[in-house]
Amino acid sequence: MVVGMPNMTISVPDDLYEIMKKHREIKWSEIARRAMWEYAKKLELLDSLLENSELTDEDVSELAKKIKKGIAERHEI
Template identity: 50%
Template sequence: MPTITVNVDDALKERMEKHPEINWSEVTRQAIRDKIEKLELMDELTAESELTDADVDEIAAKINESARKRIEGESE
């Protein structure tokens, strides 16, 4: 099995060391596997899309603005 190295800051390493019962390599493998599966699903869903990157950016900006307004409305 190929090996990769993951760098974490000292504070995170100390927190991880408080839980020696956890197999951090397995946690990392699962996180990578989950991310890859989500990316592959996105690739599959958008494979035949005719949207440009600019279209996607515009849609994302509208979603973010709508979410921001909704959150601001809830906090009033």
């Protein structure tokens, strides 16, 4: 463990915990850390892409509705 790194407690569903208990050789904290880093990197990328955006929350909501409608129509939902 790296000195000075904050600790975090997470909750997992019982069925996931059972699998994790069977595989104690896995460093689950490292798996979680990597997954969080990947997600954080995606957020940072989105933040940088949207940094100079002039879209309002209302604009984004309208686009989201159109996208969802298009997907629903394509898949006949």
